[in-house]
Amino acid sequence: MEPVTIGQVEANMTTDITTDEELRVLLRIIYSAKCTEAPFKPAEELKRGDKVRITLEKVSEAPKDEKA
Amino acid sequence: MESNVKLGEVQLEMTGDVKTTEDLKVLLRWGWGAETTNKMSFKPSEELKVGDGIKVTIEKVVVIPDPVEEKVEETPGEAVEEQEAVAGTEGTVESADNSEPVTECECTCTCEGTEEVEKAAADTENTAEASGETKTA
Structure with missing residues (x-):
């Protein structure tokens, strides 16, 4: 399937992150996690106050049950 | 940007x-x-x-800050000095252009201009002749 943009958010960093540190992405509804954490190492250093933009796209759909 | x-x-x-x-x-x-x-x-x-x-x-x-806006944000004294310097240079160029005769320019406008001048001179002569003829007649 073609990727569908689900949403885009922007925020400012509240701490410094170096390129050798690992960040993890998590999606939550209130306190309930809706995915497993996905780690990555940023390609560039981040400083407190830097603006980051996160884009979410749906790239695949869950296989449908073929009971019927 | x-x-x-x-x-x-x-x-x-x-x-x-x-x-x-x-x-x-x-x-x-x-x-x-x-x-x-x-x-x-x-x-x-x-x-x-x-x-x-x-x-x-x-x-x-x-x-990325806009370079034009960045200049404006600089201290006003420096910005004015820069503008004056630019204006001075432009003035020199203009005066140099003005000092040169128009006929030496190689572009088409000059040729047209020369033709126009020649035509005007011819017209003046024709008018003078015509008026002379009228007088004699």
Whole structure:
């Protein structure tokens, strides 16, 4: 399937992150996690106050049950 | 002007359903779970189901200041001096251009101009002759 943009958010960093540190992405509804954490190492250093933009796209759909 | 630097991209699989009416929070965590950004949440444009594959792209937004605005922001004294210097140079160029005769220019406008001048001179002569004829007649 073609990727569908689900949403885009922007925020400012509240701490410094170096390129050798690992960040993890998590999606939550209130306190309930809706995915497993996905780690990555940023390609560039981040400083407190830097603006980051996160884009979410749906790239695949869950296989449908073929009971019927 | 903005420039985006791609920091990373991850793919993950949904472990729970999300409706379009729910606020989906995005967390960037570090170490034991410390959040590294202020709150980010949005309402998804489509419903998400368990097993859906999601691609998350993380970018750094770099604001590039406009060079024109940057000059204005400089100390007013310096900016005025720079403008005066530029104006002075322009004036010199203009005066140099003006000092040269127009006929030496090689562009088409000069030729047209020369022709026009010649035509005007011819017209004046014709008029003078005509008036002379009228007088004699």
